[in-house]
Amino acid sequence: MNTMTFSALAEPNRLDIVELLLNGPLPVGEIAQRLDLNQPQTSKHLRFLSDAGLVEVQPVANKRIYKLRPEPLQELDSWLDSFRRIWEERFDNLDVYLRQLQQKSNNDGSGSK
Amino acid sequence: MNTMTFSALAEPNRLDIVELLLNGPLPVGEIAQRLDLNQPQTSKHLRFLSDAGLVEVQPVANKRIYKLRPEPLQELDSWLDSFRRIWEERFDNLDVYLRQLQQKSNNDGSGSK
DNA sequence: CTACAATATACGCGTTACGGAATATAACTG
DNA sequence: CAGTTATATTCCGTAACGCGTATATTGTAG
Numbered sequence: 001m002n003t004m005t006f007s008a009l010a011e012p013n014r015l016d017i018v019e020l021l022l023n024g025p026l027p028v029g030e031i032a033q034r035l036d037l038n039q040p041q042t043s044k045h046l047r048f049l050s051d052a053g054l055v056e057v058q059p060v061a062n063k064r065i066y067k068l069r070p071e072p073l074q075e076l077d078s079w080l081d082s083f084r085r086i087w088e089e090r091f092d093n094l095d096v097y098l099r100q101l102q103q104k105s106n107n108d109g110s111g112s113k
Numbered sequence: 114m115n116t117m118t119f120s121a122l123a124e125p126n127r128l129d130i131v132e133l134l135l136n137g138p139l140p141v142g143e144i145a146q147r148l149d150l151n152q153p154q155t156s157k158h159l160r161f162l163s164d165a166g167l168v169e170v171q172p173v174a175n176k177r178i179y180k181l182r183p184e185p186l187q188e189l190d191s192w193l194d195s196f197r198r199i200w201e202e203r204f205d206n207l208d209v210y211l212r213q214l215q216q217k218s219n220n221d222g223s224g225s226k
Numbered sequence: 227c228t229a230c231a232a233t234a235t236a237c238g239c240g241t242t243a244c245g246g247a248a249t250a251t252a253a254c255t256g
Numbered sequence: 257c258a259g260t261t262a263t264a265t266t267c268c269g270t271a272a273c274g275c276g277t278a279t280a281t282t283g284t285a286g
Contacts, residue, residue, distance in 0.1 A: 006123035010116050011274080022195055028233060041275065043234055062232050062283050073196050080193070082135055083186050124244080141263060154245065156264050175253050175262050 001079040005072045008052035013037060014045045018054060018068065025058070025067035114192040118185045121165035126150060127158045131167060131181065138171070138180035 009015050016035050020026065026034075032042040046066055049055045054073075055066045122128050129148050133139065139147075145155040159179055162168045167186070168179045 001128060003123050003125050003128055006119045006128070010119035010123045012116050013274090015114065015116055015119070019195075022199060029231095038276075039233070040235080040277085044274080047234080059283090064233065068196075068199075070196065070200050073193060074200070076189075077193050077197070080186060080190050082132075083181075083183065084190070086135060086181075087183050087187070126244095142261090151246075152263070153247085153265080157244085160264080172253095177263065 002052075002072065002075065004052040005054065005076055008049050008054050008072075011045070011048075013041070014049055017042075017045055017049065021055065021066065021068045025065045027060075027063040027065050029063070031066070115165075115185065115188065117165040118167065118189055121162050121167050121185075124158070124161075126154070127162055130155075130158055130162065134168065134179065134181045138178045140173075140176040140178050142176070144179070 009018065013035065017031060020031060020034060028039065028042055028046065031037070031046070032039050035042070037045075046055060046057075050057060050066075053069055053071060056069050058065050058067070122131065126148065130144055133144060133147060141152065141155055141159065144150070144159070145152050148155070150158075159168060159170075163170060163179075166182055166184060169182050171178050171180070
C-alpha cells in the first residue's frame with residue numbers, strides 16, 4: 001500500500017478537495033471558491049494530489065480542470081480486504097497469544113535460542 | 114471521515130505496525146524486533162496509533178500487548194462507498210462539464226449574479 | 227503585440243513530525 | 257529491598273508541511 005495516498009488524504013483541505021471532485025471535474029478557481037481557499041494553496045494541494053495520483057488535470061482553454069483518478073482509492077479498497085477478512089473471523093486472538101506465552105514460559109528453563 | 118486515520122497510516126513504520134498486527138496482538142518488544150525499530154520509536158508510533166484509535170493496549174504482567182481496533186478501518190471502508198458508487202457509473206463527466214461551460218458562455222453577455 | 231484571466235511557482239515563516247539518545251516509570255524476580 | 261526487564265516519556269536537531277504574499281507562466285482577446 002502506497003503511503004502517499006494516506007499522506008494526501010491526511011490533510012483536511014485535500015480531503016475536502018477529493019470529496020468535492022466526487023461530484024465531477026472542476027477547474028482550480030471553482031475548487032478554491034467552493035472550499036474557501038486562496039488560489040495558491042489550492043494549486044499546491046492539487047499538485048500534491050496529482051503527485052499522489054489521486055487527481056489528473058486536463059487543460060481546457062485558459063483553465064485546468066482536475067478530476068479524480070480512481071486507481072489509488074481502488075488500491076486502498078483492496079488493501080482493506082485483508083482487514084475485512086479478519087473482522088469476520090475471531091479478530092481478538094488475545095487469549096490465543098496468552099496461551100502461547102504461558103506455554104513458552106513453561107518449557108523455557110533453558111534459554112534455547 | 115477522520116483525517117487522524119489517514120495521518121496514522123501515512124507513516125510507513127506505522128503502516129507496517131498495523132499490517133503486522135493483522136496476524137494478532139503483540140507486545141511492544143516483538144513489534145520493535147520484527148520491524149527492526151528501536152524501542153522508543155515503536156512506543157511513540159504505538160502512542161500515535163492509539164490516539165488515532167487504530168490500536169488498543171492491554172497490560173499483561175510486565176508487557177503491554179497491542180491489538181488492532183477495527184472501527185477506524187471500518188469507517189474508512191464505508192467512506193470508500195461513495196467512490197465505489199461512482200466508479201461503476203460514468204466517472205469521467207468531463208464532457209458534461211464542458212457542455213455546461215459552453216452553454217454558459219453563450220448566454221453570458223450580462224454578468225447576472 | 228498589449229492587456230488580462232487563470233494557474234503555478236518561489237520565498238519566508240511558524241509549526242509540526244520523525245529519529246536518536248538519555249532518562250523515567252512500572253512490574254517482575256529473588 | 258536491589259536488580260532487571262519492558263515500556264513510556266523527554267529533549268534535541270533536522271526536515272517537511274501549510275500558509276500568505278509576491279511573482280512567474282500560460283492562454284485568450286483585442
